[in-house]
Amino acid sequence: MDTDPATGLVAALDIGGTKIAGALVDGEGRIRVRSQRPTPAREDGETVMAAVEAVLADLAASPLWESAGAVGIGSAGPVDASRGTVSPVNVPGWRDYPLVERVRRAAAGRPVTLVGDGVAMTAAEHWLGAARGHANALCLVVSTGVGGGLVLNGRVHPGPTGNAGHIGHVPVDLDGEACACGGRGCVERLASGPHLARRALENGWRPGPDGDVSAVAVAAAARAGDPAAVAAFERAARALAAGIAATAALVEIDIAVVGGGVAGAGEVLFAPLRRSLGTYAALSFTRNLTVVPAATGTDAGLLGAAAAVMRADAAPDS
Amino acid sequence: MDTDPATGLVAALDIGGTKIAGALVDGEGRIRVRSQRPTPAREDGETVMAAVEAVLADLAASPLWESAGAVGIGSAGPVDASRGTVSPVNVPGWRDYPLVERVRRAAAGRPVTLVGDGVAMTAAEHWLGAARGHANALCLVVSTGVGGGLVLNGRVHPGPTGNAGHIGHVPVDLDGEACACGGRGCVERLASGPHLARRALENGWRPGPDGDVSAVAVAAAARAGDPAAVAAFERAARALAAGIAATAALVEIDIAVVGGGVAGAGEVLFAPLRRSLGTYAALSFTRNLTVVPAATGTDAGLLGAAAAVMRADAAPDS
Incomplete structure (x- = not known):
């Protein structure tokens, strides 16, 4: 529960082979700010990371950014949440890539939680959808x-x-x-x-x-x-x-x-x-x-990444 | 944790299509008293229950019985632990049979915990075996x-x-x-x-x-x-x-x-x-x-039934 108690805002990233989406999500599951970039999936790992950083920079340009206490990531898999790394099948430049550490640095040291994209979609459906x-x-x-x-x-x-x-x-x-x-x-x-x-x-x-x-x-x-x-x-x-x-x-x-x-x-x-x-x-x-x-539709990944940070019933086991 | 704190003894029943086994098991996983009857699997439900009661009577004849604070059952399935009933495929006389209530009565009101036989074997292997x-x-x-x-x-x-x-x-x-x-x-x-x-x-x-x-x-x-x-x-x-x-x-x-x-x-x-x-x-x-x-061998069912009562990491969710 690393959310700001006043606003309940968190930052969320949904990372797939086609696009990298980001949002600031509030405690009711409303997307308050959003950004999106294409995934340069055939480029080297640092180029892919630069796209993630660009999305985070878009979010950080919002006056709400300072209220977002943590970052949740739902990523194409396989992921290794225990080590904070990802190896998405469709992003060959990332193999055992230390995404959690890199996002933490890009987000001014905020705590970061990583789950796979399937888990993120599930967290979204359990929070706000059919489950x-x-x-x-x-x-x-x-x-x-x-x-x-x-x-x-x-x-x-x-x-x-x-x-x-x-x-x-x-x-x-x-x-x-x-x-x-x-x-x-x-x-x-x-x-x-x-x-x-x-x-x-x-x-x-x-x-x-x-x-x-x-x-x-x-x-x-x-x-x-x-x-x-x-x-x-x-x-x-x-x-x-x-x-x-x-x-x-x-x-x-x-x-x-x-x-x-x-x-x-x-x-x-x-x-x-x-x-x-x-x-x-x-x-x-x-x-x-x-x-x-x-x-929950196309925002499932963002909402689920937010839920992984915000909701005790969706948080990874520590 | 319904065990007697002084001895950690519980009663365990392992109910299958061939035999009904019972034991008093201590907190170290030692079988202190045991009994066994053939399952009259082709008879009516009350005849099968009489065999269970006979096994419990054998256990109750032991001076250790008074120290056994609860009963754990591992039964052939399907079981319905939420309703306390069993419908073992190979025991046609039992369909939605209220085994938990019947064992509770036969065991002088002791609390009874029911799990399926696969879950019981797993509890035994996790407690004392290869898992x-x-x-x-x-x-x-x-x-x-x-x-x-x-x-x-x-x-x-x-x-x-x-x-x-x-x-x-x-x-x-x-x-x-x-x-x-x-x-x-x-x-x-x-x-x-x-x-x-x-x-x-x-x-x-x-x-x-x-x-x-x-x-x-x-x-x-x-x-x-x-x-x-x-x-x-x-x-x-x-x-x-x-x-x-x-x-x-x-x-x-x-x-x-x-x-x-x-x-x-x-x-x-x-x-x-x-x-x-x-x-x-x-x-x-x-x-x-x-x-x-x-x-854990042939005693897996008894040890697992005991674990379901005795060990917090094997207890069914309430």
């Missing part, structure tokens, strides 16, 4: 990758290194294809946007005149009844359902909250997801699990 | 079924209903065979003793003159180099590895402790298990996971 009031929940982001986080016993559960809830790399297909993580048959290999779109193409779906081969285009085709597009969403839903069922069997969650671009497809994803969950989650303590869309 | 000193662990029992339990943040994590760590019903084979639980492709469907032996037979393994078709016999054949027996253990190991990798991705464990009859096969199981773990657990925070045999 609010749930003591045991899984939150997922289904997008270019598949990430997630857990709420256990009423608290966000980051795990020792801040990576818990890593649903994207849960193996659900024993004899499945090799995954970029080095594993095999991972949820992400079947359910991420790019893999979903690839499967639709392999099955005979063809993009429209604009050539858009994204998961958004596959979703539009699925809504229009294209069988290969429908089948690709059903396969992704099946993999997500198996991963959610695995989580329910292991830690007894009562809700799964699904956000991210692919979840934006709506019922094209959620209908087969609910159906497949009936196939895989059949135990007395897993079969009443509900699945709902996320509620 | 001792580990803050985040998965313990598994690979036997007629596959069960398990979790240690998170240094505490046994039973979950709201006492069923967390249910590794046997984690789906690892998306398109796999239907499981008795109602799910599909579960770890248990691939790795339990009976399923392992069935697979060996299907692949061409033939039992010896004694006709023994148990997993123990398959293990002996595998050690002698029978290819179908070896392949059956490798397939079981692969399923267990995927389930362990799923757990590591979700909750960041650093050790998996494997007990139960099938684990008694030794390196015939553990060698392919460690190898397969390399295939499925490849993330920075999962790839250093170790797998070791359990250490």
Whole structure:
């Protein structure tokens, strides 16, 4: 609880492979000041850090900056919260990069808390979104990758290194294809946007005149009844359902909250997801699990990073 | 902490489909008095309860009984610790059976704590066995079924209903065979003793003159180099590895402790298990996971039931 008692303001950073967002967030979850820069993801580590410093400088230009007592960071993973380092898959210039120490220096010595982006999204959904009031929940982001986080016993559960809830790399297909993580048959290999779109193409779906081969285009085709597009969403839903069922069997969650671009497809994803969950989650303590869309939208990363600093139920274990 | 401060004695019950064991256990994990009856698993619920009462009466005949301040129960599942009821798959006479209330009455009103048998085994291994000193662990029992339990943040994590760590019903084979639980492709469907032996037979393994078709016999054949027996253990190991990798991705464990009859096969199981773990657990925070045999043996259920009463780090969340 390193917030200023008068205002409850904290600084938040959401660091991904595409953009670096920053904000000053108040105790009600309102974003009071914001800034954003593209991530120079292919550049060297110091160039990436300069973009983070530029975002912090934008925030520091606000008269509210002096009231922000601490900084929370949600970063693309893997992270190592215990050592304060990050190694985002899509930012090769950062490997075991000492992000916590560098941000602390750039923020005039303020205390810094680091969590993975899946954990941050979970903290946001538990604070202000669809997981609010749930003591045991899984939150997922289904997008270019598949990430997630857990709420256990009423608290966000980051795990020792801040990576818990890593649903994207849960193996659900024993004899499945090799995954970029080095594993095999991972949820992400079947359910991420790019893999979903690839499967639709392999099955005979063809993009429209604009050539858009994204998961958004596959979703539009699925809504229009294209069988290969429908089948690709059903396969992704099946993999997500198996991963959610695995989580329910292991830690007894009562809700799964699904956000991210692919979840934006709506019922094209959620209908087969609910159906497949009936196939895989059949135990007395897993079969009443509900699945709902996320509620905090594109600010989830910032709000969750703020929650990790501000809220005792979202703070990493010390 | 309902133990007598002078002696630290508690009563423990380990209730399974084959036997009902009871003991008085001291604060050092020593079994001071013990009793056991066969489970009349095919009889009506009251007949099963009479066997539990007989075990408790044996314990009550000891002069130490008056010093035992509370009763811990580890029961075959599913259990519902929040309601104090059990519905063991292999004891059809008990469905939502109010075991906690019935044991409380039979034990002269002593407080009673209920956990699932996988959670009990985990509490025993964390107290006295191979998981001792580990803050985040998965313990598994690979036997007629596959069960398990979790240690998170240094505490046994039973979950709201006492069923967390249910590794046997984690789906690892998306398109796999239907499981008795109602799910599909579960770890248990691939790795339990009976399923392992069935697979060996299907692949061409033939039992010896004694006709023994148990997993123990398959293990002996595998050690002698029978290819179908070896392949059956490798397939079981692969399923267990995927389930362990799923757990590591979700909750960041650093050790998996494997007990139960099938684990008694030794390196015939553990060698392919460690190898397969390399295939499925490849993330920075999962790839250093170790797998070791359990250490508490056949008394794990009794010791774990005692731990659930006696030790703050194994008590269910209230």
